[in-house]
Amino acid sequence: MPAPVTALTEFQRLEAQGSWRETPESRLREVIVSVGAATLTMMDPKSDRPLSHWSLPAVTRINPGQLPAIYTPNGQAPDETVEIDDPLMIEGIERVQRAIAIHRAVPGRLRGVVTVLGAVAMLAALTFWLPDALIRHAARIAPPAQARTIGLAVLADLEHSAGAVCRRRSGQQVLDWIAPQLIGDQALVQVVPAPLNGARRLPGDLYVLGNDLLATTPGPEASAGHLIAARLAVEDKQATLDALRHAGLMNALRLMTLGTLSRDAMQGYGETLLSQSLPRPDLAALPPAFAERGLSTEPYARSIDPTGAAVLPLIEADPIRQGTTPARLLTDEQWLALQQICAG
Template sequence: MTALDRYVRLESDGLWRPAPDQQRRQVTISFGDATLVIADGAARPLAHWSLPAVIRLNPDERPAIYAPDQEASEALEIADEIMIDAIEEVRKSLAKSRPQPGKLRHWITAGIVAATLALAVFWLPGALMRQTLAVVPNAKRVEIGAIILAHVQTKTGAVCRDTTAQAAAGTLATRVFGAGTPLNIVVVPKLDQGALAMPGGLIILDAGLLQAADDPVAVAGFVLASHVALGNHDSLEPVLRQAGLATTFGLLTTGDIPRDVLQRHTEAVLDQPAPQADPADLRRAFAAANLPQRPYQVLADARSGTMPDLGRDTLDGQPSPPVMTDSAWISLQNICNR
């Protein structure tokens, strides 16, 4: 039951002024359908006031004086305490049930703000990342890779250089990724991760891995796994994800990325295990490169104590093109000893 329902039969006397320039007259007051009914002594309605619009002209005073609107075009004086309390309760009850424009605006504004924040948090970073990666030229990527490699060498030792061995590294890249590959393999004295793919088309290889391998196919597997570990992502993407939105925006607008950002990224990469390739993706990559899985698995097991489970090797026992000549392999194995 609503407040209006409780007072539907309540009546009282009052003094009603139809207009500011007219005399007051005795009337009977009762409740209608969300209205205050003003009637004469014969119960003939003289006026209907909308209860939600009724205004009290003298709050907290008795007798109470009401008006139907802000202009106070009419006035009604009521002395009956019960009727006054009833009118106040009904007005408050009806006011609560009305739509609140201010609250509606508040919720609309809050919704817009929330949507904007969601857009900024969930959509903008991804869109900005995609746009930046799409426009960074290859020359800039090579420059970023060179800066990262310089930071890597402070931890791993200088890149090992030998003309014959570097040619063998090029042969390895071609055998794994195909002729014309932009990827460049460099060897450092000590890299705990074995092999890491870096921006600028760099794959950094551990000299110890070369020494531990009995077959260049095993090393080719590590090179392949480091690249596949990127998934379908750009090799520059991990750098920007760690650096954040401001750095990504800076690279997009100025074409530059702070060296200290690249240094922090390098340190973070070298302080954690190598990213792991998805086994199914890696298995398909081995098949596409026409490389058997087993030599890679054996070498990975020897280094970490865990043999990667790549499922059935479709090339097991099948002939495959050699990775490189024996002389090239010996040169590559000894690249850091020259």
């Protein structure tokens, strides 16, 4: 055991005479007491035969301050004892006892330090991990109606930067008719006056389209392509999660418990969205999605890059060029009504 050896480094071998009693009823017997690396040994002085071995960590002095010093291998039941009056031996044993006490205390302190560090680490984990975990949970369990509420709150804030949603009835009717065919039965498409360079997906299967696409393209194919791309670029749960991260932990908890958000939960988020690059899906996913709806990829590609250089793979993979029968999205009257959605 390292501690006793360290405590007795100046001694090659520490021995002294002592009086040993095997049981309370036994007579005292003269012995040689020897301190080893981990034991206190009582030996017969005539034959050097060991009579008893005690574990040093368990050795206890039962009469502190008195002579001769009396030791027992078990302080709780001192049946076996040895009496020693040699000062050097007593000092050696006492030094061993102090070394053992220190040896025991250090791991105890270490455990305390480890416990404190563990508590700090757990607190840090709760501080930095738990809030985001709760927000992710709120986004994951939000039903469609709650997600739509979040999306409408985002749209309301976005209107501060992009202008009020265009609400001409005839144009919105066209959007409400075509949206289920393009992007899903529950999809809602809204148009804002400001240019968005495409479409953005908001929580709750809500899509916002810039009027610039309607005003500058010869037909509805480009706008339809941007709506399909927006659907493929961002999952609805991801859009909800991004919005809730902006709203913060308290709003996420409020949503889970009350089903509502505070009035200013999405304040500033619309401007943040507009400052970010428009999410684009993997180009390889677009031709199959366009082909399913009978759409050409070229109008969409040309609306991104009129030269076609940056979107050449999309143009070359155009489903219509590959033989897909083109669908007619809107009549001329419907397209005209959609183009005028922001006209008062």
